[in-house]
Amino acid sequence: MAETATTLPPAPAREASRFEVRTFLTRYGAWIALTLLILVNLAITPNFATWQTLNVNLTQVCAIVIVGVGMTLVIATGGIDLSVGALMAIAGALAPLIFLGKLFPLPHPVIGIALAFVLPVLAAGALGWCNGWLITHLRIQPIIATLVLFIAGRGIAQVFTNGNLQVFNLPEFQFIGLGRVFGIPFQAILMVAIVAAAAWMLRRTVFGRQILAIGGNERAARLAGIPVASVKQRVYLISGLLSGIAGLIVIARNSAADANLVGLGMELDAIAAVAVGGTLLTGGRATVVGTLVGALIIQLVRYTLLANGVPDAAALVAKAAIIVMAVWLQRQGQR
Amino acid sequence: MHGTATLKTLQTIGRFGVLLALVALIVFGWLRYENFLGTYNVLSVLRYNSMFALVALGMCFVIITGGIDLSVGSTAALGSVVAALASPYGAVPGLLAGLGAGLIVGACNAFIIARLNILPFIATLATMLAASGCALLLAGNQSVSVSYESGFTELGQGDFLGFPIPAWIALVAYLLGSLVLNLTSFGRTVLAIGGNEDAARLMGLPANRVKALVYVASGGLAGLAGVILAAQFGAGQPIEGVGWELFAIAAVVVGGTLLTGGVGSVGSTLAGVLLLGLIFNILNFENGLGWISLSAYWQSVIRGLFLLLVVAIQARLSIRTEETA
Numbered sequence: 261m262a263e264t265a266t267t268l269p270p271a272p273a274r275e276a277s278r279f280e281v282r283t284f285l286t287r288y289g290a291w292i293a294l295t296l297l298i299l300v301n302l303a304i305t306p307n308f309a310t311w312q313t314l315n316v317n318l319t320q321v322c323a324i325v326i327v328g329v330g331m332t333l334v335i336a337t338g339g340i341d342l343s344v345g346a347l348m349a350i351a352g353a354l355a356p357l358i359f360l361g362k363l364f365p366l367p368h369p370v371i372g373i374a375l376a377f378v379l380p381v382l383a384a385g386a387l388g389w390c391n392g393w394l395i396t397h398l399r400i401q402p403i404i405a406t407l408v409l410f411i412a413g414r415g416i417a418q419v420f421t422n423g424n425l426q427v428f429n430l431p432e433f434q435f436i437g438l439g440r441v442f443g444i445p446f447q448a449i450l451m452v453a454i455v456a457a458a459a460w461m462l463r464r465t466v467f468g469r470q471i472l473a474i475g476g477n478e479r480a481a482r483l484a485g486i487p488v489a490s491v492k493q494r495v496y497l498i499s500g501l502l503s504g505i506a507g508l509i510v511i512a513r514n515s516a517a518d519a520n521l522v523g524l525g526m527e528l529d530a531i532a533a534v535a536v537g538g539t540l541l542t543g544g545r546a547t548v549v550g551t552l553v554g555a556l557i558i559q560l561v562r563y564t565l566l567a568n569g570v571p572d573a574a575a576l577v578a579k580a581a582i583i584v585m586a587v588w589l590q591r592q593g594q595r
Numbered sequence: 596m597h598g599t600a601t602l603k604t605l606q607t608i609g610r611f612g613v614l615l616a617l618v619a620l621i622v623f624g625w626l627r628y629e630n631f632l633g634t635y636n637v638l639s640v641l642r643y644n645s646m647f648a649l650v651a652l653g654m655c656f657v658i659i660t661g662g663i664d665l666s667v668g669s670t671a672a673l674g675s676v677v678a679a680l681a682s683p684y685g686a687v688p689g690l691l692a693g694l695g696a697g698l699i700v701g702a703c704n705a706f707i708i709a710r711l712n713i714l715p716f717i718a719t720l721a722t723m724l725a726a727s728g729c730a731l732l733l734a735g736n737q738s739v740s741v742s743y744e745s746g747f748t749e750l751g752q753g754d755f756l757g758f759p760i761p762a763w764i765a766l767v768a769y770l771l772g773s774l775v776l777n778l779t780s781f782g783r784t785v786l787a788i789g790g791n792e793d794a795a796r797l798m799g800l801p802a803n804r805v806k807a808l809v810y811v812a813s814g815g816l817a818g819l820a821g822v823i824l825a826a827q828f829g830a831g832q833p834i835e836g837v838g839w840e841l842f843a844i845a846a847v848v849v850g851g852t853l854l855t856g857g858v859g860s861v862g863s864t865l866a867g868v869l870l871l872g873l874i875f876n877i878l879n880f881e882n883g884l885g886w887i888s889l890s891a892y893w894q895s896v897i898r899g900l901f902l903l904l905v906v907a908i909q910a911r912l913s914i915r916t917e918e919t920a
Binding site: 409423525528541572576579 | 663665707711712713714716717718720721722723724725727728729730731732736837841842844845848890892893894895896898899900902903906907910911
């Protein structure tokens with residue numbers, strides 16, 4: 261959580277103690293909430309401290325977190341990416357077409373599976389790159405530029421598959437969604453690896469500092485000689501690639517690809533996780549680990565309510581309250 | 596920073612652009628398809644698109660203030676459920692109930708944005724989830740059929756003076772919206788907030804109150820769209836309205852309203868709605884000719900491409916005006 265980029269101005273001495281409480285809450289609020297949630301669950305939810313509960317909750321958040329990492333980077337530059345759900349649908353529609361040999365004849369099944377991993381992710385990445393191009397070269401606002409693919413992307417996936425459900429049973433491919441390593445779901449390992457890599461990148465690499473600098477003050481970043489356009493372009497490319505991976509995980513988990521449903525509403529889930537995790541929505545300050553925590557909080561609240569007999573629809577209302585509260589607390593900390 | 600003159604030029608180009616495109620599309624359809632301008636087709640296009648028009652009108656005001664309202668789709672769903680539940684008591688109670696539900700969601704948005712000072716984007720994202728949750732709870736996770744005896748369905752299916760009632764509702768709303776934006780101090784404050792909120796505040800304009808009212812109005816219009824939805828399809832539908840918010844944003848943008856706020860027109864928003872709606876209509880006719888068979892899925896692809904074309908042209912124009920300015 262030490263990925264804070266902006267240095268806070270020194271507070272006047274008499275306000276020091278209050279200021280520290282606020283800063284503390286802003287920085288660690290998400291962690292405190294997560295800890296409280298786990299404690300509450302240990303107290304009231306039956307069979308909470310089991311391996312199965314952990315696995316269920318982890319597999320529920322994997323796709324959201326992986327997309328959320330890309331979203332965190334995009335939001336850190338002061339942008340937004342609404343196209344992630346549609347890109348998931350495109351990747352999810354392409355992969356079965358490839359390994360079922362409907363797109364082109366396959367010389368060997370293994371090659372088909374390898375291509376089914378690589379090509380859809382690259383396709384999603386390429387579309388993400390297009391988003392970046394619209395934003396940097398045509399200077400279209402991110403929300404509009406990515407709205408184009410939000411509207412058209414799912415349609416493209418549906419046109420590919422004619423809107424049909426593609427069912428398959430291919431353990432080698434489905435390892436990404438169903439496989440386990442030492443009893444831990446492979447997708448959770450993948451998620452942790454992506455989070456760790458992105459957190460390291462944001463904190464330790466020049467690229468990461470450039471992302472935060474652009475989000476903090478784009479004009480200043482440009483004047484300081486940062487290649488703003490190229491950095492932004494790469495950020496949207498990363499968001500696209502990660503959406504592609506998430507799309508593959510979702511279809512592997514379901515043993516079916518439904519272009520109408522894969523990734524539906526994902527952009528909002530990812531943005532919610534980013535907001536609850538403590539990333540500044542106006543850019544300039546971001547935490548990838550926070551996004552993981554944010555997604556876990558949202559998922560755990562839902563799980564707690566469901567496990568205690570509250571209908572799913574009411575959980576939506578709770579989720580709304582969490583988002584508003586998290587962002588409101590964050591604002592309090594900034595003052 | 597744009598000068599006022601460049602903004603004016605852009606606005607004019609945007610307005611004429613959408614009108615020209617609309618006229619071109621209508622002429623294309625008229626020449627190519629029989630019955631395209633027949634009474635039946637025209638009236639059903641108007642009937643179906645009136646709910647989108649209402650949602651887009653609210654969105655237009657919100658966007659002019661520099662904000663955004665993502666909650667309109669699920670607000671419409673909530674409105675349709677509430678209206679369907681109230682429909683046995685008659686058309687007017689059903690209408691008022693749906694409208695009221697929308698106003699409540701709008702008031703929540705207004706409170707979170709104007710009082711708690713939270714970004715509109717994230718505030719309305721939250722209320723979108725909450726409204727959708729409430730709609731599902733009220734409806735018991737299924738669609739609620741409306742009463743067919745009380746006359747409620749007239750609101751969606753009926754005609755008045757040979758013109759669909761929902762289209763009348765939308766028409767009145769647009770006339771009022773246009774009057775409010777262009778002729779009242781409220782409208783001028785809306786434009787001023789979008790242009791520069793701090794400046795508007797320093798000038799002593801009631802920025803917070805006007806901003807709050809804009810979100811309340813947007814919620815109310817979405818609730819009204821929900822009433823029409825329920826009346827037209829005979830059921831309150833808690834899971835309808837997915838993606839309406841982005842359709843409305845697209846219509847507003849195609850209409851030439853800048854997302855940065857401060858500029859916008861009610862009339863060209865209506866043209867934007869009709870343009871996006873006609874694309875679907877023309878696709879149907881094209882399939883009817885039998886030369887090609889494009890599935891309904893192409894609709895969103897074509898709409899997306901269309902949006903891309905419009906924003907790309909807008910962007911080129913604004914870059915060029917920046918360079919010459």
